[in-house]
Amino acid sequence: MRNILLEIEYDGSGFSGWQAQPGKRTVQGELTRALSLVCGAEVRLNGTSRTDAGVHAYGQAANFTGDFGIPADRIPLAVNNLTEDVKIVGARDVAEDFHARHDAAGKTYLYRISATKTPDIFMRKYRYQVTEELDADGMRMAADALIGTHDFSSFRSAGGSPDADPVKTLTGLTVRDFQGTDSRGEALTEYEIRVTGSAFLYNMVRIIAGTLVETGLGKRRPESMAETLAAKERRRAGSTAPAAGLWLEKVHFKDGAS
């Protein structure tokens, strides 16, 4: 029995999220269809993260098992010929008991924001567009208060697993600002929030991003982030930033797990 681990990129704008649902176009559904054709047997995909509708990925992970003859390195090209907005960027054989979700040690998410006086319609599915420049230094100061192991109840939406432990560990939370370009090639300021953690609560990254944007707009003091965290109440944090700005960038696995 082989076990194959995939690294997957997708444009989430045309999908109702990762998870297969009857009657909806999902990444899991689209990939399962293409992989089953390529492997000549129905496959069952275990994805690491159930990304929401509109959320993108550069590095989603998923594994599937079966007795397939196709060499792992032939899978990407074969599948990519069948799909338009999902791309397999890596495929390799892993240990028989490896599981993309159970063996994940952590994930890195990227949240992208651009500051434009008027929204760029060509970027509407790929950026959170704000109409003023953000105070990136203030955002960095606020972000620092979230690094480490905390009860993140303030940054949790209803709708996820209600019994998930709200104590999570963020090992990295950075804010980068740089000159980018809009769809016409004109200069604008872009911001990238990059979050790495062992596990996340429902909508946690988007609520952190929304709260940091409110900080960058001057609606919150950078120093108040520690109080927001300590309150353990959802209403104390900022709004949930749009799905369009979010990418699952990378899944990290335990050493030797794959």
Added chain:
Amino acid sequence: MRNILLEIEYDGSGFSGWQAQPGKRTVQGELTRALSLVCGAEVRLNGTSRTDAGVHAYGQAANFTGDFGIPADRIPLAVNNLTEDVKIVGARDVAEDFHARHDAAGKTYLYRISATKTPDIFMRKYRYQVTEELDADGMRMAADALIGTHDFSSFRSAGGSPDADPVKTLTGLTVRDFQGTDSRGEALTEYEIRVTGSAFLYNMVRIIAGTLVETGLGKRRPESMAETLAAKERRRAGSTAPAAGLWLEKVHFKDGAS
């Protein structure tokens, strides 16, 4: 009776082209719906160019007439609140007999290409992606042969008005190459073909772009463009480049026509 001229930007990836068609989502249909709500009466839009499915615009033009109370400069914001992938970027009152198609003196189209070893799924609706760098100097040399007044039968698809005069005048055809970035912010070479002319045959810009790309890939000699033009046969030119790379950039009107 007022006559209002609009300048319109749209992301063509979600539309079955400009022209209203029953049961299809079109730019004209979407804009007519929004304008009728904003103006409080059914409007009838005259667009300059019937762009095909997947073709974008930064500067489509359209006019409509009626007895509306709304000041022209209030129209963009009111309409843009109702639409997601169409944006009115300018609106003004013009002479009562002005017509966006009949009074157009010319149009400028922009065709965008990027060279990437592997296609970027996030740019698939906005660029013609080629896997090798193009010879931009060769493309410029070939492009020069098309400037001026010629019979463009070699650059005409079946499917347009069969009785359109194949003699057209191109006043500008430039090829620009520059360092751009892919969706991850990594450097790649981009190419912009910009064509200005009084009028165009069906698919003429996309066939010119396709033929120039084949020249840039070394599949055609730059010197052969004059022969391709002189042949007046569609099969002598290159393939029709994808709709995704094309923008209607600007409509030019006769002096004093509006």
